[in-house]
Amino acid sequence: MNRKKFITKSGLALGGGLLAPYILPSGRLFAKSGTVKADHVVLVMFAGGVRQQESVLGRYLEDSQGVSGAAGNIMPNLFEGNAPNKKIAYGTSVAGKPNGSEPIPKLLTQTMEKTGLLFPEMRAQSAGHYVGLNTLLTGNPGTNQGLKVRPAYPTIFEYLRKHAGFKATDTWFIGNGIGNSTPLLNSSNHKDYGLAYGGNMFAAPVTFSGAGKEVLGNAKTYSRTDLEPMYFMKNFLDQSFALTKDQISSVSNTDEEKTQIKDFIKSVFTKQQAGQLAMPPVTDSGDAINIMYAAEVLREFKPKMLAVNISGVDSCHSNFTGYLQSLHRADHITAWLWQHIQNNIPEMSGNTVFIVAPECGRNLNPNPILDQNDWVAYDHSDANALRVWGLMLGKSVPNIRIGGEAQPVGRLTDIVPTIADIFGVLDDVNACGLIDPLARSLYQRI
Amino acid sequence: MNTRNFSQIYWWILFLLALGHFSCTKERIIGYNVESSTVLEDKSKKTKKKNDAEFISILYTNLYQTAISPNQLYKTQNVLYSIGDQDVANEMLLSNYFNTSGITIPKDALMRSDIDAFVVNTYKRFYLRYPSEGEKAFFKQYITNNAAVTVEMVYTAFACSEEYQYY
Numbered sequence: 001m002n003r004k005k006f007i008t009k010s011g012l013a014l015g016g017g018l019l020a021p022y023i024l025p026s027g028r029l030f031a032k033s034g035t036v037k038a039d040h041v042v043l044v045m046f047a048g049g050v051r052q053q054e055s056v057l058g059r060y061l062e063d064s065q066g067v068s069g070a071a072g073n074i075m076p077n078l079f080e081g082n083a084p085n086k087k088i089a090y091g092t093s094v095a096g097k098p099n100g101s102e103p104i105p106k107l108l109t110q111t112m113e114k115t116g117l118l119f120p121e122m123r124a125q126s127a128g129h130y131v132g133l134n135t136l137l138t139g140n141p142g143t144n145q146g147l148k149v150r151p152a153y154p155t156i157f158e159y160l161r162k163h164a165g166f167k168a169t170d171t172w173f174i175g176n177g178i179g180n181s182t183p184l185l186n187s188s189n190h191k192d193y194g195l196a197y198g199g200n201m202f203a204a205p206v207t208f209s210g211a212g213k214e215v216l217g218n219a220k221t222y223s224r225t226d227l228e229p230m231y232f233m234k235n236f237l238d239q240s241f242a243l244t245k246d247q248i249s250s251v252s253n254t255d256e257e258k259t260q261i262k263d264f265i266k267s268v269f270t271k272q273q274a275g276q277l278a279m280p281p282v283t284d285s286g287d288a289i290n291i292m293y294a295a296e297v298l299r300e301f302k303p304k305m306l307a308v309n310i311s312g313v314d315s316c317h318s319n320f321t322g323y324l325q326s327l328h329r330a331d332h333i334t335a336w337l338w339q340h341i342q343n344n345i346p347e348m349s350g351n352t353v354f355i356v357a358p359e360c361g362r363n364l365n366p367n368p369i370l371d372q373n374d375w376v377a378y379d380h381s382d383a384n385a386l387r388v389w390g391l392m393l394g395k396s397v398p399n400i401r402i403g404g405e406a407q408p409v410g411r412l413t414d415i416v417p418t419i420a421d422i423f424g425v426l427d428d429v430n431a432c433g434l435i436d437p438l439a440r441s442l443y444q445r446i
Numbered sequence: 447m448n449t450r451n452f453s454q455i456y457w458w459i460l461f462l463l464a465l466g467h468f469s470c471t472k473e474r475i476i477g478y479n480v481e482s483s484t485v486l487e488d489k490s491k492k493t494k495k496k497n498d499a500e501f502i503s504i505l506y507t508n509l510y511q512t513a514i515s516p517n518q519l520y521k522t523q524n525v526l527y528s529i530g531d532q533d534v535a536n537e538m539l540l541s542n543y544f545n546t547s548g549i550t551i552p553k554d555a556l557m558r559s560d561i562d563a564f565v566v567n568t569y570k571r572f573y574l575r576y577p578s579e580g581e582k583a584f585f586k587q588y589i590t591n592n593a594a595v596t597v598e599m600v601y602t603a604f605a606c607s608e609e610y611q612y613y
Contacts, residue, residue, distance in 0.1 A: 212528070216525060230606075233588065233603035236584060237609060249611070258533060261534045262538055
């Protein structure tokens with residue numbers, strides 16, 4: 001080799017060596033085309049089907065049960081408005097007083113509405129739970145989405161991992177159980193994305209249940225010296241078997257990430273045993289437990305993107321009192337999570353955008369099922385079930401209220417482009433052509 | 447010969463022919479020169495993924511040499527399903543098993559006394575096939591050169607490998 005060739009080849013090798021670590025999984029060299037608005041996003045999927053009337057409109061029993069003078073706001077952390085002063089049944093129960101007559105004390109000094117961006121009248125694209133959850137995570141109306149299958153279109157986790165170069169432990173979905181296909185929401189089965197780009201997931205109330213402790217809690221803590229040969233031998237065996245892309249059946253964490261997740265699971269069991277888990281002041285629901293574990297994941301991994309779902313309000317199919325209590329508690333635990341981030345996770349405090357939205361609404365007219373208070377119940381299938389709201393607060397989020405009952409603004413499919421916008425990859429996500437053509441970043445709706 | 451005698455002879459002949467046709471015949475032994483052999487899996491033929499229940503049940507039986515109870519299987523299945531990274535879930539399950547008594551695995555000393563046999567038996571135990579020469583050479587060299595490698599580590603690598611997820 002002559003000197004000229006040697007210098008050319010050495011230069012190319014050096015250049016390649018320097019650039020290679022910066023090439024994203026998508027093959028792109030530069031990560032983001034837009035401005036990054038915040039380093040973290042937490043999405044609370046305020047699911048289960050929430051009526052506008054009892055939530056953002058603050059109508060309590062006036063619109064639902066025809067009780068005159070019983071309007072009022074039962075979500076004091078999220079929305080502005082005075083609490084009802086008649087027939088209080090949504091709170092906690094205190095001995096000697098009627099059930100649910102003690103409202104949970106407000107956690108936040110200022111409501112989320114007052115400090116953030118509220119879209120009080122948005123449109124859901126489906127009146128169903130699973131399609132609604134899909135919509136929140138994929139930005140696609142999901143009209144052809146089946147149950148018991150992964151989302152047909154890429155989720156926000158996959159978009160972020162592919163186009164923003166996030167690692168697996170940067171993206172988390174915390175599901176509130178293993179029913180209703182919830183554990184499938186961390187990744188789509190789309191051929192260009194899929195589990196290779198999927199987010200990590202815990203159906204936390206199951207992972208950290210008594211059964212979870214029995215199955216996982218006694219696992220050995222291997223040292224790095226122990227793990228190295230195991231992974232070395234496993235990687236040899238896997239290379240020899242060589243799965244094709246469509247056979248990949250798990251999220252792609254690195255060996256270090258896997259070790260961190262395993263250590264985390266064990267640490268949660270230890271904290272559980274010692275009663276050291278941080279939890280909302282009122283933790284009498286499955287939703288509260290799930291939010292509590294979501295907070296643990298936030299504390300440990302400081303993920304770029306975490307979505308957590310709750311669904312207690314779905315009791316509204318047959319128990320309106322239970323629905324009101326769940327709604328009041330959902331407000332409480334959502335506020336607690338926001339407060340927990342601000343007060344206990346310095347890496348995320350002041351650098352997080354918090355988004356809250358239901359996956360669908362509920363009907364205008366009731367079904368005939370009466371509960372213990374003789375209040376009628378509501379399903380979700382009519383036009384009223386497509387009425388929802390959306391809230392954003394946090395870093396650089398303007399304090400405005402956009403739209404109103406007579407002037408709907410925004411769609412649930414807007415949530416994904418909004419998150420993509422926050423991380424500076426909106427153009428990339430739009431260019432894929434896989435989200436709702438009518439969807440816009442909520443920043444563009446202002 | 448009158449007609450009557452002829453008729454009798456005719457019926458006798460017919461009777462004898464019928465007797466010959468329906469009577470026992472000597473059994474013919476037909477062989478196709480097939481030799482008996484042990485049939486083992488070929489990794490290239492493993493295309494079906496074990497479902498959660500199959501994986502857990504097979505793993506449990508492999509390690510404890512007894513079947514898992516339906517209740518335990520149900521609980522384990524739910525917990526594994528609740529974790530996004532199935533590798534993490536499986537590794538923790540396995541490590542949990544290794545931390546219990548009743549598990550049937552060879553001693554480390556036995557592995558080191560005959561590494562060749564250990565490697566072949568491990569491939570048969572987990573993959574239901576013989577290792578290739580390359581695979582045998584890799585494990586023999588790796589185990590020989592790394593004194594810290596234990597049976598538990600080798601078994602963990604096999605049980606968490608992708609091939610073990612398929613049949």
